[in-house]
Amino acid sequence: MPATADAATLDRTFRALADPSRRSIVARLSSGPASVSELAAPLAMSLPAVVQHLGVLQESGLVRSEKVGRVRMCRLEPAPMGAAQQWIADHRAAWEGRLDRLGDVLDTTYGSPS
Amino acid sequence: MSVIHADFAIERRYGCSPPQTFSAFADPALKRQWFAVPADWAETDWTLDFRVGGGETNRGRSPDGKLHAFVSRFHDIVAERRIVFAYDLLVDDQLVSVSLTTVEVFADGDGSRLLFTEQGAFFDEDPGAPAEREHGTGVILDRLGPLLAGEPAR
Numbered sequence A: 001m002p003a004t005a006d007a008a009t010l011d012r013t014f015r016a017l018a019d020p021s022r023r024s025i026v027a028r029l030s031s032g033p034a035s036v037s038e039l040a041a042p043l044a045m046s047l048p049a050v051v052q053h054l055g056v057l058q059e060s061g062l063v064r065s066e067k068v069g070r071v072r073m074c075r076l077e078p079a080p081m082g083a084a085q086q087w088i089a090d091h092r093a094a095w096e097g098r099l100d101r102l103g104d105v106l107d108t109t110y111g112s113p114s
Numbered sequence B: 001m002s003v004i005h006a007d008f009a010i011e012r013r014y015g016c017s018p019p020q021t022f023s024a025f026a027d028p029a030l031k032r033q034w035f036a037v038p039a040d041w042a043e044t045d046w047t048l049d050f051r052v053g054g055g056e057t058n059r060g061r062s063p064d065g066k067l068h069a070f071v072s073r074f075h076d077i078v079a080e081r082r083i084v085f086a087y088d089l090l091v092d093d094q095l096v097s098v099s100l101t102t103v104e105v106f107a108d109g110d111g112s113r114l115l116f117t118e119q120g121a122f123f124d125e126d127p128g129a130p131a132e133r134e135h136g137t138g139v140i141l142d143r144l145g146p147l148l149a150g151e152p153a154r
Helices: A007-016 A020-029 A036-040 A047-059 A083-110 B018-026 B028-034 B131-135 B139-149
Strands: A063-068 A071-076 B002-014 B042-048 B055-061 B067-078 B082-091 B094-108 B111-124
Touching (some): A007 A083, A020 A036, A020 A063, A020 A071, A036 A047, A047 A063, A083 B002, A083 B028, A083 B111, B028 B042, B055 B082
Antiparallel strands (some): A063 A071, B002 B111, B067 B082, B082 B094, B094 B111
């Protein structure tokens, strides 16, 4: 089985992707690089909160940022992964998404926890 | 051409009680809300027979025309606590994986904790087309596959 990403890397990746806001940032970056303020615009949160999420994504190695003039640009930095790990990661990510939706359905059906 | 064996676990905490969390698996109307084909897919078939020996079938056609199927059978159900099921994933009638999944629900303060454990045999026939990306259930998750993968395997 190819092993180009170790368990600790996968753990960091999944932690980074365990948050809906960070997933939305990653989804946005999948269509191309963006500035921090462009990433913040569609999110209902303060700029410092967005910067904090970006920090987690950068620690995971998923996202890289660099200063271009006066603007900080962010881009995806996907790590190479073997086919097996890719399959498992995709599969797991799909279930993570489903179980998040399950939580939304429970909140809607039985009332959101205070 | 090879088979990959893998297992993983996912844990979630929900604000509602264990019976309520369990109902999201047992009640077809609730199950359908979180476990269905993506909005831009054409659903061709969906059934849930929630009892030991019964199963769930979930078939849909993705925009690229492929037919995706999730076919499961319940092996063990302990009301409000545990569900064990096995499922096949098929794309265009080709078997992609077989998994054994255990869902456990525990009381956790005034809410509940869900532990999802999956053990799977994945048939690595076409590493360039990860099966779950094809079976995937959302735009974001569909995008995550290639992101996590980086370069195609071959």
